[in-house]
Amino acid sequence: MTALPIGTIAVLGEALIDLVETGDDEPRLARPGGSPYNVAIGLARLGRPTAFVGRLSHDPLGTILRNHAARSGVDLSLSVDANEPTTVALVELVDGLAQYRFGVEGTADFRWTDAELAMLPSDIAAIHFGSLASWTPPGDAAVAGRVAALRAEGHVLVSYDPNVRPHLQPDADAARRQIELALPLVHLAKTSEEDLAYLYPGAGIEIVARSWLERGPELVVVTRGGHGSTAYTIAIDVSRPVRQIDVVDTVGAGDAFTSGLLDSIAGRGLLTPGMLRELDATTLAALLDDAALVAAVTCSRAGANPPRRNELNG
Numbered sequence: 001m002t003a004l005p006i007g008t009i010a011v012l013g014e015a016l017i018d019l020v021e022t023g024d025d026e027p028r029l030a031r032p033g034g035s036p037y038n039v040a041i042g043l044a045r046l047g048r049p050t051a052f053v054g055r056l057s058h059d060p061l062g063t064i065l066r067n068h069a070a071r072s073g074v075d076l077s078l079s080v081d082a083n084e085p086t087t088v089a090l091v092e093l094v095d096g097l098a099q100y101r102f103g104v105e106g107t108a109d110f111r112w113t114d115a116e117l118a119m120l121p122s123d124i125a126a127i128h129f130g131s132l133a134s135w136t137p138p139g140d141a142a143v144a145g146r147v148a149a150l151r152a153e154g155h156v157l158v159s160y161d162p163n164v165r166p167h168l169q170p171d172a173d174a175a176r177r178q179i180e181l182a183l184p185l186v187h188l189a190k191t192s193e194e195d196l197a198y199l200y201p202g203a204g205i206e207i208v209a210r211s212w213l214e215r216g217p218e219l220v221v222v223t224r225g226g227h228g229s230t231a232y233t234i235a236i237d238v239s240r241p242v243r244q245i246d247v248v249d250t251v252g253a254g255d256a257f258t259s260g261l262l263d264s265i266a267g268r269g270l271l272t273p274g275m276l277r278e279l280d281a282t283t284l285a286a287l288l289d290d291a292a293l294v295a296a297v298t299c300s301r302a303g304a305n306p307p308r309r310n311e312l313n314g
Contacts, residue, residue: 005049007271009126009262010078011040012053012143013133014109015065016087016102018251020303030061031251031303032068033089034109035131035163038252042259042294042306044073048266051075053120055139057108061086080116082108087132091251101167104136112139117146122153125271128262131163135178144182151185157271160186160217161258164195172198184216187273188265190258193224205230206237218277221288223257229292231284238281240288243296252304253295259306260294261287 013036020029032041040052052074056062058081065086069076087107104110110133120127127150134143150156162179169175176199183189189212193205200208209220209232220232228241264287265271270279279287297307 004051004075004077004121004124007125007266008049008051008075009043009128009266009271010051010053010120010124011036011043012120012127012129012147013037013131014087015052015054015056015069016089016107016109017061017064018089018091018304020091020251029303030064032065033091033252033304034087035161035255036129036133037065037069038255038304038306039128039161039258039262040074041069041072041304042256042298043263044069045306045308046259046263046294046312047309048263049075051078051124053078053117055080055082055084055108055111055116057082057084057086059085061088062108078120082111084108084111102132102165104132104168109133110136110139112142114142114145117142120146120150122150122156124150124156125266126157126159126262128159128161128258130161130182132165132168134160134162134182135175136168144185147182147185151187154273157188157273157276158186159188159190159258159262161190161254162195163254164198166198172201175199180215183212186216187218187276188221188261189217189219190221190223190261192254193222193227196222206232209237218274219279221261221291223254223295229257229288231279231288233277233279233284235277236281236284238284238288240285240292243292245296245300247299248302250299251302252306253299255304256298256306257291257295260291263294264290
């Protein structure tokens with residue numbers, strides 16, 4: 001294994017194929033996807049040294065995922081060659097909003113073992129994890145164990161997005177318990193208003209966000225669709241609006257936001273445990289604005305197609 005560049009952000013989780021229903025007589029479109037995979041693509045396109053830690057199948061769909069990641073500059077040296085098939089998600093667009101159904105039985109993304117994750121080095125700057133691979137057995141325990149070990153070492157910033165899927169987590173109480181077990185492992189927790197409404201019905205966003213802060217994270221960020229986003233630390237909270245754009249669809253919007261957020265944190269030299277809890281309101285607002293811009297560009301075109309740096313500066 002070659003040494004990773006200084007400042008590398010590792011992203012751990014699933015890579016899958018989205019089959020997108022177009023709503024007309026055309027066949028479904030097959031596009032690379034998966035929340036952690038999308039985050040890795042987004043970070044690499046923004047110029048951040050990024051390594052994707054996934055179990056990539058040898059089947060033809062796995063080849064599509066490998067090639068797409070390579071074209072975006074993602075380092076795949078930490079990924080595992082898997083014999084199981086690639087996960088497929090059915091995506092339906094309703095007024096541009098994406099709704100998902102997944103086929104996960106026996107697929108590659110969820111078979112992690114402790115031995116496979118032992119190769120994930122500790123000389124990375126940060127690790128982002130979450131979504132299906134963080135709460136789907138049998139591999140979820142291995143994922144949590146490796147992340148816990150990195151958090152305990154004290155120098156790797158840990159980022160987390162649970163990315164709740166009610167279709168796969170029909171027991172909201174069980175899903176909430178599992179996600180709350182992950183919170184002590186992380187420094188940054190990013191979630192959505194929709195996820196919190198499912199996990200904590202009737203509870204206010206601020207109440208839930210502050211309860212999460214008490215469990216371990218230094219920073220909690222909640223996206224609120226068309227109402228923007230809010231960042232919470234123990235000391236303050238800051239809200240920012242969305243970027244006004246013509247929305248084509250929202251596929252990958254939350255993942256693009258996460259990429260933009262992590263990129264902005266890295267660009268300000270804040271990828272160090274302990275620093276996020278000290279952020280002032282001006283810096284928090286700038287982080288949210290940067291993330292919103294990346295998400296807006298992604299929503300302005302079809303599919304999970306996050307921008308490259310020159311598209312933001314142009």
